[in-house]
Amino acid sequence: MSIEFDAVILGGGPAGSTVATLLAQAGKRVVVLEKEHFPRYHIGESLLPATVSIFERLGVHDAVRKTSVLKPGGKWLYGSHEVPGDFTRYDDQASFQRTPYSYLVDREVFDKILLDRSAECGADVRYGHEVVDLIQEAGRVTGVVAVDDVGNRAEYRGRLVIDATGLGAVIGRRLKLRQPTVNQRMGIYAQYRAEPIHRDAIDGWFVGQMFYDGWTWLINLPDDTISVGVVLPVERFRKINSSPEELLERMVRENDLLKNGMTPNPVRVSEVRVTGNMGNSSKQLAGEGWVMVGDAGFFIDPCYSSGVHVAMESATMVADLLLQQPDGVVIPATAFRQYESKLRKHEKYVTRMVEAFYMASRNTTLQKVIVTMQDSFLKSMRRKFVTFVGGDFSKNSAYITRVYLYSKFISWLFPNNTTLPENRPDYLVNPVVPFVPPTNIEDREIRKAA
Numbered sequence: 321m322s323i324e325f326d327a328v329i330l331g332g333g334p335a336g337s338t339v340a341t342l343l344a345q346a347g348k349r350v351v352v353l354e355k356e357h358f359p360r361y362h363i364g365e366s367l368l369p370a371t372v373s374i375f376e377r378l379g380v381h382d383a384v385r386k387t388s389v390l391k392p393g394g395k396w397l398y399g400s401h402e403v404p405g406d407f408t409r410y411d412d413q414a415s416f417q418r419t420p421y422s423y424l425v426d427r428e429v430f431d432k433i434l435l436d437r438s439a440e441c442g443a444d445v446r447y448g449h450e451v452v453d454l455i456q457e458a459g460r461v462t463g464v465v466a467v468d469d470v471g472n473r474a475e476y477r478g479r480l481v482i483d484a485t486g487l488g489a490v491i492g493r494r495l496k497l498r499q500p501t502v503n504q505r506m507g508i509y510a511q512y513r514a515e516p517i518h519r520d521a522i523d524g525w526f527v528g529q530m531f532y533d534g535w536t537w538l539i540n541l542p543d544d545t546i547s548v549g550v551v552l553p554v555e556r557f558r559k560i561n562s563s564p565e566e567l568l569e570r571m572v573r574e575n576d577l578l579k580n581g582m583t584p585n586p587v588r589v590s591e592v593r594v595t596g597n598m599g600n601s602s603k604q605l606a607g608e609g610w611v612m613v614g615d616a617g618f619f620i621d622p623c624y625s626s627g628v629h630v631a632m633e634s635a636t637m638v639a640d641l642l643l644q645q646p647d648g649v650v651i652p653a654t655a656f657r658q659y660e661s662k663l664r665k666h667e668k669y670v671t672r673m674v675e676a677f678y679m680a681s682r683n684t685t686l687q688k689v690i691v692t693m694q695d696s697f698l699k700s701m702r703r704k705f706v707t708f709v710g711g712d713f714s715k716n717s718a719y720i721t722r723v724y725l726y727s728k729f730i731s732w733l734f735p736n737n738t739t740l741p742e743n744r745p746d747y748l749v750n751p752v753v754p755f756v757p758p759t760n761i762e763d764r765e766i767r768k769a770a
């Protein structure tokens with residue numbers, strides 16, 4: 321069996337559903353091949369304000385708002401210091417001036433809202449369909465082969481094949497375009513049934529605590545669920561000599577932010593999951609008959625919660641591009657040049673800021689400089705920072721380059737000023753300058769009563 325579509329979309333995460341909805345709304349014939357059945361768990365719960373206008377365009381903003389926690393911004397704890405990214409403090413470059421807030425979402429719910437919307441707009445959404453092969457004819461990708469839950473194989477052909485399979489990266493793997501970038505860090509995470517008692521978490525802030533070369537997070541989700549995770553170098557994880565589950569459970573019991581950030585005895589309500597490859601890219605993002613959107617193109621360490629925004633923005637760009645193409649004409653790879661160049665800028669600047677983040681995690685002098693930058697005499701710097709963390713990754717590129725180069729310079733100037741005593745293998749659990757929680761359980765009770 322072979323069916324013809326305007327676009328064959330592989331994967332129904334935020335990237336796949338976004339491109340599907342926009343094309344279906346414009347009357348295009350699209351199919352989404354998704355290997356799972358929704359709702360299904362996915363990591364990536366902290367969203368950015370720049371994405372809110374995409375929710376509006378898709379017609380899902382109300383549904384997202386009703387099922388999530390309003391997020392005013394993100395807060396990073398550097399030892400006893402705090403670096404806030406308050407989304408209302410943007411600069412005049414920011415695209416999100418009308419909507420300076422975002423959401424903390426349960427991805428089971430969020431991804432289903434998005435993909436249900438695609439179906440509602442007319443996309444042919446097929447769950448339980450795993451893409452297993454590409455169809456290539458005369459140097460051009462013209463379709464894919466998918467196998468459904470009961471083992472039926474079928475071919476799906478289209479004018480354009482859009483790879484939105486996330487880290488599955490069907491096209492990248494098949495065409496051998498995948499290339500690791502920074503894959504020495506891993507993420508370990510789970511959800512707990514508990515209530516936040518950390519003031520900022522209660523108020524919907526993303527809260528992260530930096531330690532040497534890594535970080536932990538605490539995210540308040542709907543229905544008394546808290547997302548907890550840790551990112552650390554693979555090499556250090558090996559030295560700790562425990563399973564991911566043991567490490568995460570120990571951090572929940574002993575790490576200052578996690579232990580004091582939620583009500584006592586939190587009950588784990590998900591498996592402990594691991595993402596081992598926290599950085600990879602693709603030699604090309606588009607070719608003859610195909611294009612990649614979201615994580616399928618590249619994946620960068622999630623310390624700035626950039627993934628879902630890049631996924632949905634890249635999907636929007638591809639949908640708009642396809643809608644500009646005249647009907648019935650083959651879309652050449654060159655049509656995606658501007659798309660690729662814009663996404664590569666995102667990749668470059670987010671990567672630079674990620675590198676600066678980890679340089680700071682290893683250097684207390686740099687941490688102090690960053691904390692000072694938040695002070696009033698450098699307000700314009702702080703506003704540029706907020707514009708970046710709000711999702712405008714390629715704006716203020718000169719500022720980003722300066723942050724990156726200054727971070728390198730300071731790290732070079734004070735090379736021994738590290739926060740990792742090599743003789744302390746438990747550094748993850750007890751950062752050198754412990755975080756003192758600004759609130760307590762009684763305060764939480766008072767707030768609830770109010």
Ligand SMILES: Cc1cc2nc3c(=O)[nH]c(=O)nc-3n(C[C@H](O)[C@H](O)[C@H](O)COP(=O)(O)OP(=O)(O)OC[C@H]3O[C@@H](n4cnc5c(N)ncnc54)[C@H](O)[C@@H]3O)c2cc1C
Nearest residue numbers: 331333334335355364366451486488507614615622627628
């Ligand atoms: C530890 C960690 C923390 C993170 N935290 C955040 C965060 O706070 N905020 C944020 O924005 N991002 C975060 N991310 C990143 C975020 O998870 C991704 O960037 C985002 O989900 C990308 O969306 P996507 O649609 O490109 O891919 P995905 O959401 O991965 O969707 C891909 C879909 O394709 C399907 N699929 C895969 N292979 C096939 C196949 N062969 N055939 C058919 N279907 C297939 C999958 O089932 C899936 O539904 C985090 C990532 C990690 C690892």
